[in-house]
Structure formats: structure tokens, C-alpha cells
Amino acid sequence: MARKKKQKKPSFRLDGEALRARLKAKHQLSEKALREKYPQAVKFLEERKLLGPGKIREHATKLLTSGALASSLLLASPHSGMLGGPPSTAVSMTASDLVQSLSRQLSSLLPQKIEPLTSEQETKISHLLFRTFGIQAVPQLGSTRLNHVYGLIGAEQHLPRYPGDTINQHDEYQKSGITPGLGAWGYFTRSKKDLTPDLVLKEKYYVAVQTLYLPDWPKRTKFLYDWYKYRKVIVVNPLNGKSIVACVADAGPAHWTGKHFGGSPEVMAYLGLNVGMQKGPVILFFVDDPENKVPLGPLEYNLTRKVLS
Amino acid sequence: MNKIFYDHLINIKEIVGELDNYELEVEEREELVAIIDETFHQHTLEIILTHLPSEYHQEFLDKFHQAPYDSQLLDFLREMMEIDIEEAIKGQAEKIKKEILKDIKKAKK
Numbered sequence: 001m002a003r004k005k006k007q008k009k010p011s012f013r014l015d016g017e018a019l020r021a022r023l024k025a026k027h028q029l030s031e032k033a034l035r036e037k038y039p040q041a042v043k044f045l046e047e048r049k050l051l052g053p054g055k056i057r058e059h060a061t062k063l064l065t066s067g068a069l070a071s072s073l074l075l076a077s078p079h080s081g082m083l084g085g086p087p088s089t090a091v092s093m094t095a096s097d098l099v100q101s102l103s104r105q106l107s108s109l110l111p112q113k114i115e116p117l118t119s120e121q122e123t124k125i126s127h128l129l130f131r132t133f134g135i136q137a138v139p140q141l142g143s144t145r146l147n148h149v150y151g152l153i154g155a156e157q158h159l160p161r162y163p164g165d166t167i168n169q170h171d172e173y174q175k176s177g178i179t180p181g182l183g184a185w186g187y188f189t190r191s192k193k194d195l196t197p198d199l200v201l202k203e204k205y206y207v208a209v210q211t212l213y214l215p216d217w218p219k220r221t222k223f224l225y226d227w228y229k230y231r232k233v234i235v236v237n238p239l240n241g242k243s244i245v246a247c248v249a250d251a252g253p254a255h256w257t258g259k260h261f262g263g264s265p266e267v268m269a270y271l272g273l274n275v276g277m278q279k280g281p282v283i284l285f286f287v288d289d290p291e292n293k294v295p296l297g298p299l300e301y302n303l304t305r306k307v308l309s
Numbered sequence: 310m311n312k313i314f315y316d317h318l319i320n321i322k323e324i325v326g327e328l329d330n331y332e333l334e335v336e337e338r339e340e341l342v343a344i345i346d347e348t349f350h351q352h353t354l355e356i357i358l359t360h361l362p363s364e365y366h367q368e369f370l371d372k373f374h375q376a377p378y379d380s381q382l383l384d385f386l387r388e389m390m391e392i393d394i395e396e397a398i399k400g401q402a403e404k405i406k407k408e409i410l411k412d413i414k415k416a417k418k
Contacts, residue, residue: 013332014413015416015417018415019341019413020337022415023345026409027348030348034355050377059374063378122317123316
């Protein structure tokens, strides 16, 4: 897809001091009401540092991060069955068990046909993915979200990574071909000699998302253009539980195709969707990974792991 | 992101989107968003504690402290309350949201 025209973001001045004063007053009123009505509850929350701007989120993040860390350690260690918790809490799960369990649980959460998910469904899926993989996968990051988080993904071709890149230079799925034009974010790098292993992985595990139909795209083009470039996502095939971490590297597909996302040949193959009509239902959530710790590629673990819930 | 179990009922996206229309320093924007978020947090706790029978307050607070992100907290509240707590939280959040959007408009230069 051709590179989008950048649109200047409208901006106005704001009296920040006046706004802060108004918001502070509102905040103090709500704090006072809570304190007067429920002093014991406030005492409990204050003692545990759960009141005050940002405190509850800091606490939640700490808990989630420690959970993720525990999960990662269990996944990474060959002796994971020995780590933490009584033996009764450890469940031996092969990769096959894991994907089957995920698929089964998703089938009870998802609607019968592809339609927008409720906030509750989205939250439950986030928690399920966290418990399964130790990854924070969310339908919305900050104020940014896609129009669809559950939809149809269709097969895309390889993307040219640098000027002169040809299909023969891609190591797998050469039959899928290479797009004649550039991805929405252009070449991955300026020349073949600048191609890093990281960029190879970005093209290998890429998805296309419909940024062009975002309601706030015209208003926040510059911000969103930069924000979506290589944005990490998790793509889950609910029918078989196969899950992969990919990054956004193209825009599309068009509405008329009836599809909501596009997947690179590698992504589609791993999800088991490179057969028949080469499309199928998937969940696509953002991966909240500010420290870039979650690698791109299939999420497949064949280790004894502790199930967190 | 949805880190608190009631986040999906509040959704301050509209307010943050409105703030993003203005030229604010990053720190200034973060501070304002944190104050707004905490205001919603306090109002939501007040709504919950008002409608949850007092004998369950401590149980709720303990559960909330242990796992503020756990969606089962809503199941717990639904079970213990006679009102539709989700609608109550949404209604209150909507009211606060309108007030804050007005405040932002008033601060426009």
C-alpha cells in the first residue's frame, strides 16, 4: 500500500494552570467525599499505597509484572517444575496441551460469529493471554485502539525490505511472492548491507492493520503513523490456539475484501491459515512491551509450566 | 491499558483525545491524565462501597489489593449487590467525563 500523506495535527493553546486548578479541585472533592464516608476503607487503601494519583496503576503494574516475570522464568527454565509453589500447583503442559487449552477457553469467550467484542470479553481475553503466555496483551494502549480486535485475517505477500530486494532473497515461503509496491511504512532499511537480523524478523512476522479506517486517523495522522510503525501485536487463531507475536508493517486490507487484517506468509503459515481460502478468524491485541522484551515469532513452549490461575 | 478491573466501564479515551488537541508538555499532559484517572478511581470506589453491604467491604478491599486487574472482582460485586454495579459505575463515569470535558473547554485560550 502506498505511503500515506501526512496531515498536520490541529493544535490549540490551553491554559494549563487553570485546567490543573479545576481538575485538582474536582479531585480533592472526590477524595474528601470518600474519606468522610469510608474512613476505614481509605485508611486501608492509604496504608497499602493504593490512593493518590497513579498509585493504583503502579500497584497493578507491579503485580502484573511480577506475575509475568514468574511466568517467564517458569517458561525459560528447564527445571521449571522445581520453581516455587507446591507440586500440586504445577501442571505439566506440552505445546499441544497449551494451544488446545487456549482454544477451548477462547471458544467460551468469543461470540459465535465475527462481531465486535464487549469490553468484558476483551478484558477476559487479556487475562487469559497473560495467564497463558505471561504477556500483557491489550485491545487498547493508552488512547489508541484498532477498529477491530477480532476479525478475519487474509494472506499477504512478502514486503520489499530494501531497494532491489527480490523474493529469492527471502528465506521461506517464496511461492507467496513479494508485493510490487512498498509497505505503508516504506522500506525497512536503505540497503541490503543495512539489513539487521531484527529487521529480517520484522518483515518475516508482520501484519497489516486497517489504520486507514481509524476514526482518529485524519486528526492524529502524524502521531498514529509513528505509533503504529512496527507496533508489536499478538495474533491468535482461536480455532487451534496457535499464537504468534508480530509487528505492524503495512496498512490494509481494504473494506471491500471483507477482511480486517493481513498476515505475512510466515504468520499465516504458523497460524495454520495458509491453506484453502488463506483466511480465518483471529484475535489481534497490542503487546504492551515498553522494554522490548517480547520477541517476535511463534509463542510455543514445550516446558513444564505453572498455570497462574 | 486495562489494568484495573473497572477500566472498561470508564474509558477516559475521549478526555485524553480532547487533551491531545492542545499543545501540552509531555509532563503536563501526564500530570493532568493522572489527576483525572485518580478522580475516576475515587468516584468508582465510592460507588462500589456505597452499594456493597458493609460486611463485605473488607473482603472486597482485600481482593482488590491482591489483584486490582482481576475481572472476577466484578463477578464478586454482581453477586453481592442488588443494583447493576456496571451501569452505576458507567453512569457516574459519564457524568464526571462530561464535567471534565467542560473544564477543558473552559481552559481553552
